[in-house]
Amino acid sequence: xxxxxxxxxxxxxxxxxxxxxxxxxxxxxxxxxxxxxxxxxxxxxxxxxxxxxxxxxxxxxxxxxxxxxxxxxxxxxxxxxxxxxxxxxxxxxxxxxxxxxxxxxxxxxxxxxxxxxxx
Amino acid sequence: xxxxxxxxxxxxxxxxxxxxxxxxxxxxxxxxxxxxxxxxxxxxxxxxxxxxxxxxxxxxxxxxxxxxxxxxxxxxxxxxxxxxxxxxxxxxxxxxxxxxxxxxxxxxxxxxxxxxxxxxxxxxxxxxxxxxxxxxxxxxxxxxxxxxxxxxxxxxxxxxxxxxxxxxxxxxxxxxx
Numbered sequence: 001x002x003x004x005x006x007x008x009x010x011x012x013x014x015x016x017x018x019x020x021x022x023x024x025x026x027x028x029x030x031x032x033x034x035x036x037x038x039x040x041x042x043x044x045x046x047x048x049x050x051x052x053x054x055x056x057x058x059x060x061x062x063x064x065x066x067x068x069x070x071x072x073x074x075x076x077x078x079x080x081x082x083x084x085x086x087x088x089x090x091x092x093x094x095x096x097x098x099x100x101x102x103x104x105x106x107x108x109x110x111x112x113x114x115x116x117x118x119x
Numbered sequence: 120x121x122x123x124x125x126x127x128x129x130x131x132x133x134x135x136x137x138x139x140x141x142x143x144x145x146x147x148x149x150x151x152x153x154x155x156x157x158x159x160x161x162x163x164x165x166x167x168x169x170x171x172x173x174x175x176x177x178x179x180x181x182x183x184x185x186x187x188x189x190x191x192x193x194x195x196x197x198x199x200x201x202x203x204x205x206x207x208x209x210x211x212x213x214x215x216x217x218x219x220x221x222x223x224x225x226x227x228x229x230x231x232x233x234x235x236x237x238x239x240x241x242x243x244x245x246x247x248x249x250x251x252x253x254x255x256x257x258x259x260x261x262x263x264x265x266x267x268x269x270x271x272x273x274x275x276x277x278x279x280x281x282x283x284x285x286x287x288x289x290x291x292x293x294x295x296x
Contacts, residue, residue: 026169026197062258065255070255072253073253089187098246102252
């Protein structure tokens with residue numbers, strides 16, 4: 001698997017679980033790198049079932065949101081699946097305001113999200 | 120250096136003059152009514168912009184802001200500063216962004232002016248529309264309007280003035296999901 005600096009990746013069976021290194025995802029260079037690393041999971045590492053675990057993430061800007069949207073598009077193109085979990089209430093609210101809660105499957109906990117993949 | 124009330128006028132302050140926003144805010148807090156003010160012209164550099172945002176966040180926390188109030192201000196000011204530097208001044212380092220941040224335990228006032236061509240915030244596409252909801256970009260201005268008590272642009276669209284009241288009842292009813 002290619003080297004990652006902004007994310008920590010682990011496999012739960014067929015599910016690729018992604019955690020974030022940064023508590024605050026705002027720095028523009030880091031966001032660009034984050035986007036490249038997320039995309040490379042799909043394009044280089046050929047992962048198609050991804051769970052983004054936001055545990056520990058305190059803040060993310062809309063520039064970071066855009067990277068999630070791009071990742072979602074990449075996954076859709078390969079008939080992949082994406083879920084999000086462990087969003088703090090304020091970040092979940094951002095998804096709700098922007099209606100991105102309709103684009104992403106957001107689950108409360110990692111076990112709940114993993115179970116939902118298996119449905 | 121961050122400025123306290125009474126010593127707020129930095130030599131680089133108020134280089135830009137722009138007409139006030141087309142819709143007036145309910146009120147603009149005077150500096151002496153606030154516990155902290157920062158007035159500064161910064162280069163179009165995101166790192167410098169983020170340093171000012173961190174200063175604002177630190178002062179809000181000192182003034183006992185927390186939780187959603189703090190998060191909402193951080194989101195709005197982050198989007199606003201990045202928009203001014205990236206879309207307004209197009210990262211031209213010869214252009215400046217003028218910031219005016221004012222904090223009290225009950226109110227946060229933010230005024231941001233860039234040297235860009237401006238834009239019409241009402242003409243932006245609706246990023247929640249079915250056609251665009253899964254497309255990147257276009258969410259910053261919406262978040263600013265949704266997360267602040269008031270947010271108004273000037274006619275040209277290169278100046279944004281906004282306030283957030285702490286514990287504003289307008290934000291109590293929103294669904295937590």
